[in-house]
Amino acid sequence: MTDIVLRDADPVLVDRIKRVADARGWTLPRAMQYLLEQGLHMYEGDGSVRFDNSEADVLQAAIAALEQVPDDPGYAAIGRVSRTDPA
Structure with missing residues (x-):
């Protein structure tokens, strides 16, 4: 493997x-390798963020919990779009 040298x-x-x-408990060379790899993936890819399965599960559980916040005129209305019936 090639050595990574970062000057100036x-x-x-x-x-x-x-x-x-x-x-992360990594050595500096390991961190450099990881950051370069991830940076290249982001630069070469479409720029979208991807989660591994455990991260996706946690995010989905958090969203589900937030969806259970009862409606009220204050806190629960933050970020919600009021739906009006066009009829």
């Missing part, structure tokens, strides 16, 4: 990469 990088960028590595 912005210190803020390097700090962000280190934070990703620390948060």
Whole structure:
């Protein structure tokens, strides 16, 4: 495998990469590899976000829970479109 060398990088960028590595428990080279791979996927792809199965399940459960919030004139109306019957 080719070594990745990052020269003259912005210190803020390097700090962000280190934070990703620390948060995931990865070595710095592993974090660089992952970030490059993901960046290329986003750049080459259509830019859409894809979730793995566990993330999709959690998101679906959260949406289902939010859909169960009872109607009221305040909080539950946030983000909802009122439907009026055209008849």
